[in-house]
Amino acid sequence: xxxxxxxxxxxxxxxxxxxxxxxxxxxxxxxxxxxxxxxxxxxxxxxxxxxxxxxxxxxxxxxxxxxxxxxxxxxxxxxxxxxxxxxxxxxxxxxxxxxxxxxxxxxxxxxxxxxxxxxxxxxxxxxxxxxxxxxxxxxxxxxxxxxxxxxxxxxxxxxxxxxxxxxxxxxxxxxxxxxxxxxxxxxxxxxxxxxxxxxxxxxxxxxxxxxxxxxxxxxxxxxxxxxxxxxxxxxxxxxxxxxxxxxxxxxxxxxxxxxxxxxxxxxxxxxxxxxxxxxxxxxxxxxxxxxxxxxxxxxxxxxxxxxxxxxxxxxxxxxxxxxxxxxxxxxxxxxxxxxxxxxx
Amino acid sequence: xxxxxxxxxxxxxxxxxxxxxxxxxxxxxxxxxxxxxxxxxxxxxxxxxxxxxxxxxxxxxxxxxxxxxxxxxxxxxxxxxxxxxxxxxxxxxxxxxxxxxxxxxxxxxxxxxxxxxxxxxxxxxxxxxxxxxxxxxxxxxxxxxxxxxxxxxxxxxxxxxxxxxxxxxxxxxxxxxxxxxxxxxxxxxxxxxxxxxxxxxxxxxxxxxxxxxxxxxxxxxxxxxxxxxxxxxxxxxxxxxxxxxxxxxxxxxxxxxxxxxxxxxxxxxxxxxxxxxxxxxxxxxxxxxxxxxxxxxxxxxxxxxxxxxxxxxxxxxxxxxxxxxxxxxxxxxxxxxxxxxxxx
DNA sequence: ATCGATGATTTCAACGTGGCAATACCTGCT
DNA sequence: AGCAGGTATTGCCACGTTGAAATCATCGAT
Numbered sequence: 001x002x003x004x005x006x007x008x009x010x011x012x013x014x015x016x017x018x019x020x021x022x023x024x025x026x027x028x029x030x031x032x033x034x035x036x037x038x039x040x041x042x043x044x045x046x047x048x049x050x051x052x053x054x055x056x057x058x059x060x061x062x063x064x065x066x067x068x069x070x071x072x073x074x075x076x077x078x079x080x081x082x083x084x085x086x087x088x089x090x091x092x093x094x095x096x097x098x099x100x101x102x103x104x105x106x107x108x109x110x111x112x113x114x115x116x117x118x119x120x121x122x123x124x125x126x127x128x129x130x131x132x133x134x135x136x137x138x139x140x141x142x143x144x145x146x147x148x149x150x151x152x153x154x155x156x157x158x159x160x161x162x163x164x165x166x167x168x169x170x171x172x173x174x175x176x177x178x179x180x181x182x183x184x185x186x187x188x189x190x191x192x193x194x195x196x197x198x199x200x201x202x203x204x205x206x207x208x209x210x211x212x213x214x215x216x217x218x219x220x221x222x223x224x225x226x227x228x229x230x231x232x233x234x235x236x237x238x239x240x241x242x243x244x245x246x247x248x249x250x251x252x253x254x255x256x257x258x259x260x261x262x263x264x265x266x267x268x269x270x271x272x273x274x275x276x277x278x279x280x281x282x283x284x285x286x287x288x289x290x291x292x293x294x295x296x297x298x299x300x301x302x303x304x305x306x307x308x309x310x311x312x313x314x315x316x317x318x319x320x321x322x323x324x325x326x327x328x329x330x331x332x333x334x335x336x337x338x339x340x341x342x343x344x
Numbered sequence: 345x346x347x348x349x350x351x352x353x354x355x356x357x358x359x360x361x362x363x364x365x366x367x368x369x370x371x372x373x374x375x376x377x378x379x380x381x382x383x384x385x386x387x388x389x390x391x392x393x394x395x396x397x398x399x400x401x402x403x404x405x406x407x408x409x410x411x412x413x414x415x416x417x418x419x420x421x422x423x424x425x426x427x428x429x430x431x432x433x434x435x436x437x438x439x440x441x442x443x444x445x446x447x448x449x450x451x452x453x454x455x456x457x458x459x460x461x462x463x464x465x466x467x468x469x470x471x472x473x474x475x476x477x478x479x480x481x482x483x484x485x486x487x488x489x490x491x492x493x494x495x496x497x498x499x500x501x502x503x504x505x506x507x508x509x510x511x512x513x514x515x516x517x518x519x520x521x522x523x524x525x526x527x528x529x530x531x532x533x534x535x536x537x538x539x540x541x542x543x544x545x546x547x548x549x550x551x552x553x554x555x556x557x558x559x560x561x562x563x564x565x566x567x568x569x570x571x572x573x574x575x576x577x578x579x580x581x582x583x584x585x586x587x588x589x590x591x592x593x594x595x596x597x598x599x600x601x602x603x604x605x606x607x608x609x610x611x612x613x614x615x616x617x618x619x620x621x622x623x624x625x626x627x628x629x630x631x632x633x634x635x636x637x638x639x640x641x642x643x644x645x646x647x648x649x650x651x652x653x654x655x656x657x658x659x660x661x662x663x664x665x666x667x668x669x670x671x672x673x674x675x676x677x678x679x680x681x682x683x684x685x686x687x688x
Numbered sequence: 689a690t691c692g693a694t695g696a697t698t699t700c701a702a703c704g705t706g707g708c709a710a711t712a713c714c715t716g717c718t
Numbered sequence: 719a720g721c722a723g724g725t726a727t728t729g730c731c732a733c734g735t736t737g738a739a740a741t742c743a744t745c746g747a748t
């Protein structure tokens with residue numbers, strides 16, 4: 001049981017050298033049809049499979065890339081991870097997924113490659129780590145950052161234009177006549193700047209409409225889960241002035257807010273409009289369905305892998321860091337437009 | 345840039361042999377405090393990291409296990425994957441995730457280890473592949489099946505008691521006075537037997553209550569997504585007799601059904617009660633929140649990894665296949681009980 | 689018959705690591 | 719001084735694969 005045959009075994013059985021077997025497996029050199037067939041038979045009979053560890057040792061590459069995300073159970077990251085795994089397979093790479101849980105130590109450990117280096121490259125969506133922490137790693141390993149920018153210009157970056165997208169979402173609410181618009185999702189405790197950018201877009205849109213953003217309506221959250229959104233919404237509803245619209249920095253926050261509104265008997269979108277961010281599957285099927293900013297996730301996956309491929313296969317590590325802006329669009333659904341009910 | 349130092353480099357710098365450096369790294373032999381410190385300094389200065397490919401080649405193990413699931417973007421699998429990754433890290437294993445998309449070829453390719461073997465073991469949740477296909481693989485690689493049973497007894501299996509759980513869910517609906525109970529989620533096109541087991545539990549509960557299960561109320565779906573649930577619900581509402589309750593074989597199906605009910609103006613739970621299966625996060629925050637069968641996902645992750653560990657570290661591959669039944673419980677929420685509204 | 693060219697196959701070495709056994713060194717004892 | 723009984727360190731090899739270069743065979747042209 002659990003027998004493993006090597007090139008040598010196959011070679012012995014086929015009566016050729018190990019190198020010839022290697023050539024057959026890789027198609028790397030010319031091999032006569034006759035020999036090829038004989039070798040192939042031996043391979044099949046022995047059930048030979050190449051040993052990837054040996055191959056990697058020789059080649060200096062593993063064919064494995066890492067994906068570091070805060071958590072896999074959150075729909076946005078799960079969807080993104082799925083797309084990345086697919087896209088990686090298309091390039092015959094395997095993906096190792098690591099969850100950092102927004103833990104700075106975990107993110108750092110991953111980046112420094114503690115305990116050994118397996119990955120040819122790394123795609124990371126940093127939360128706890130600031131851009132400066134990423135600098136060292138990017139020097140020794142191709143790194144693509146999702147969302148966060150690397151100041152030294154050592155790693156590529158793929159992200160949506162958060163300010164513009166948030167502005168657009170807020171402007172949509174303004175256009176529908178809302179004036180008392182709160183924002184949920186600030187994360188002052190994290191190094192990550194994404195939330196602040198979205199807040200900036202929200203403020204910008206309000207100011208343009210002649211409205212002064214209320215600081216007490218910039219609601220901070222610990223994480224981006226539904227519970228946090230629910231709690232923030234409850235807080236808003238308990239306030240002296242109640243908003244007539246909410247821009248949540250993630251769909252999960254938005255869905256949590258929606259749940260609280262429903263539980264408190266606040267009618268959405270009549271008494272309260274809600275816009276989310278991410279366009280996760282659940283938002284399409286919530287009641288009412290969720291208006292949201294939809295980043296082109298497939299594009300994120302494709303671009304991130306393209307960046308990685310460029311660096312991994314580049315002879316010198318002299319590529320300038322690219323900063324790719326991903327397309328996004330506002331999808332109007334039931335939480336801002338009463339006319340929308342059916343699922344797409 | 346992108347320099348990699350090896351044991352040899354460290355050895356040269358510290359003025360010792362490569363073997364001694366190896367000893368320091370692994371703590372495998374006695375090394376004098378003085379030497380250890382000198383070596384450690386050299387390691388730090390050079391930023392040495394052990395080469396895992398070489399280590400694997402030598403040891404015959406990679407420290408990597410595979411996780412094959414149909415799709416990562418589906419919340420149930422995403423949550424489960426997250427738990428498995430966590431649990432694996434606790435055992436210092438890394439997880440490679442592969443999505444089979446319910447594609448028989450993909451599942452088979454993965455199992456036969458086409459293109460080389462990296463994994464020390466595999467946890468697979470088979471859809472397209474029947475149990476018999478799994479037999480060959482399990483002979484050469486430790487395999488744990490999630491849900492499906494291996495007939496030859498070659499692979500371990502971890503699953504909930506689907507029949508009992510479905511029976512329980514249906515009995516709950518009966519206890520609340522429902523009589524016209526439909527089932528959504530049959531998958532006659534798949535080899536996977538899970539759906540059929542849940543259908544069996546549903547039929548059993550109905551019969552015990554003196555009700556003959558209507559075959560036209562066993563609704564088949566292509567996949568377990570919200571859309572499929574929405575479509576099935578629409579079909580039911582268009583029928584001559586309309587059910588007063590629905591048991592959906594997954595939470596996603598249930599949420600899709602809930603969405604359609606809402607869109608059609610059917611009040612849940614007053615006119616229609618709904619029970620799902622999986623206890624995904626979204627169900628806790630839907631409006632109303634979703635009654636569901638909750639399998640102990642953490643237990644699934646722990647047990648699956650325990651099985652794998654047992655086989656990987658077992659000197660002979662002579663362990664009998666274990667068949668572990670995972671605990672589950674019915675969580676009653678808003679879609680069956682009007683008294684429940686708030687999120688837990 | 690000899691040479692060159694082309695194609696097919698082989699030999700050699702090396703990637704970085706850890707198991708094994710050998711060696712060097714030290715301490716205390718007779 | 720010689721020797722047993724440690725402890726600390728080292729050299730050699732193999733794991734399975736592939737790049738580079740060498741060898742062998744074949745065939746057509748001179």
